[in-house]
Every structure is written in C-alpha cells, then in structure tokens.
Amino acid sequence: MIFFDTRLSASGAHGAMLSEDGQLWRLDRDPTPVMRQLAAHPDMVSVAVSGDGSQVYVGRRGDVLDGTTGELRQTVPVPGQAVLDLAVSPDDRWVAAGTLAGEVWVWSREDWQLRAIGKGHEGRVAAVDFDPTSAVLVTGSWDGTAMRWGLGPLDTSADDLVSQAETAWGMSLEDALGAEVR
Numbered sequence: 001m002i003f004f005d006t007r008l009s010a011s012g013a014h015g016a017m018l019s020e021d022g023q024l025w026r027l028d029r030d031p032t033p034v035m036r037q038l039a040a041h042p043d044m045v046s047v048a049v050s051g052d053g054s055q056v057y058v059g060r061r062g063d064v065l066d067g068t069t070g071e072l073r074q075t076v077p078v079p080g081q082a083v084l085d086l087a088v089s090p091d092d093r094w095v096a097a098g099t100l101a102g103e104v105w106v107w108s109r110e111d112w113q114l115r116a117i118g119k120g121h122e123g124r125v126a127a128v129d130f131d132p133t134s135a136v137l138v139t140g141s142w143d144g145t146a147m148r149w150g151l152g153p154l155d156t157s158a159d160d161l162v163s164q165a166e167t168a169w170g171m172s173l174e175d176a177l178g179a180e181v182r
Contacts, residue, residue, distance in 0.1 A: 007049045010090040010132075014053025016067075018044050024067050026056060038067050048086035048095065050109070059083030059097055064107075076112050078105060084126050089134035094151065096137050098125030104139050104149065115154045120147055 003017040003025075015027040022042035027035045038056065046059035047067075058067040064076040064083060082100035088109065089096075095112075097105045104118035104125055123143030130137055137149040153161060162173050169176055 005045070005047050005085075007047050007087075009049045009053035010051035011053060014049055016047045016049045016056040018047045018058070024056070024058060028053070046083055046086045046097075048088045050088045051090045051092045055088070055109075057086055057088065057095060059086045064095065064097060076107060081105075084124055085128045087128045087130055087137075089130040089137075089151075090132055091134040093134060094130070094137075094154070096128045096130070096139075098128040098139055098141075100124045102141060102143070104128060104137065104147075106137065106149075106151070106154065108154075116149075118147070118149050121145055 002020045004020050005018040006015060008015045013028070013030050017025045017027065019025065022040055022044055023037055024039045024044060024047065025035055026038050027033065043060045044058045048057045049055070054068070056067045058065045061082040062078055064078065064086065078097060078099065081103065083097045084100055085098040087096050088094070092109055095107045095109050099105065102121040102123055102125055105114065106116040107114055121139065121141035121143055123141045125139050125141050127140035128137065135151055137151060138146060139149065140146045166172055
C-alpha cells in the first residue's frame with residue numbers, strides 16, 4: 001500500500017495516513033502500535049490529526065470532514081475550493097486548510113466557525129503547518145512562496161480590531177471607507 005499523505009499528533013503517539021486508493025488509516029502506538037482503517041473514499045486528498053490525537057480530519061474537494069469514527073460525520077464547507085493540505089494547531093484550537101485556489105482557510109476547532117481566509121499566494125497552497133506555540137501558521141505554495149500568518153488577531157474581537165485600526169490610521173473606519181483613493 002502506498003500512502004501519499006501522513007500526519008502525526010503533536011505527541012507523536014497518534015497518526016493518520018491516506019493511501020493512494022482513498023483509504024484512511026489511523027495509527028495509535030499507546031501502549032503498542034495498532035493500525036486500523038477508518039474509512040475509504042477515493043476523493044480524500046489530505047489528512048490532519050489533532051494535537052492530542054483524539055480527532056482525525058480529512059480534506060476533499062469542497063469540504064473538510066471529521067474522520068475519527070470511521071464515519072465521515074461532520075462536513076465543513078469550503079465552497080468552490082479543493083482542500084490540498086490540512087493541519088491542526090498543537091494546542092488544538094485551530095484547523096487550517098490550504099486550497100487549490102491559493103487561499104488559506106482557518107477555523108476554530110471548538111465550534112468550526114470560519115475565522116479567517118488568508119489571501120496572498122498566487123498558486124495552489126500545498127503545505128500548511130503551525131509552529132509549536134500555535135501562534136503562527138506557515139504555508140507553502142506552488143508559486144514558490146512561503147508565508148507566515150500571525151494568528152493573534154483571531155483572538156481579538158471585531159470591536160477591538162476596529163479600535164486598533166482607527167488608532168493606527170488616525171481616522172474612523174467610516175472615514176477610511178469613505179476616503180477617496182488618489
């Protein structure tokens with residue numbers, strides 16, 4: 001069997017693998033290594049494992065699925081996108097996806113609310129991963145670029161972000177949006 005995507009949990013005690021024929025496998029090595037098949041779907045293209053190893057996620061064309069139980073039970077839509085790579089932050093707070101269209105999507109793992117769509121790559125985003133502190137997401141694209149995304153603003157309320165922007169700009173949001181570009 002040939003595996004084309006693999007991921008380990010932050011502890012290294014759990015892993016998930018996708019085979020070229022669409023089989024999703026889980027590896028648990030506590031106390032002894034055990035490998036079991038969770039699901040089989042030919043359109044799965046990426047896999048991620050939560051930091052504690054309790055969850056496995058699968059990326060497909062147009063969605064991210066929870067594959068932990070062997071039943072792909074929760075679908076998070078990614079309209080018009082093909083998910084090429086997935087990652088779960090080591091603190092288990094965020095799930096990130098790199099897409100064929102060059103975007104990076106970030107959800108809260110707790111409630112699956114979309115928190116950010118990063119745009120900046122000009123080619124497909126084929127690699128996403130978090131730093132060990134879960135404060136930074138790093139992405140790599142077929143356009144030859146790597147980007148570093150600070151995740152701190154995701155913890156800031158919209159009102160606080162507006163206040164910070166108004167202070168930095170020296171004008172209100174309304175004034176900034178109504179200003180003529182010269």
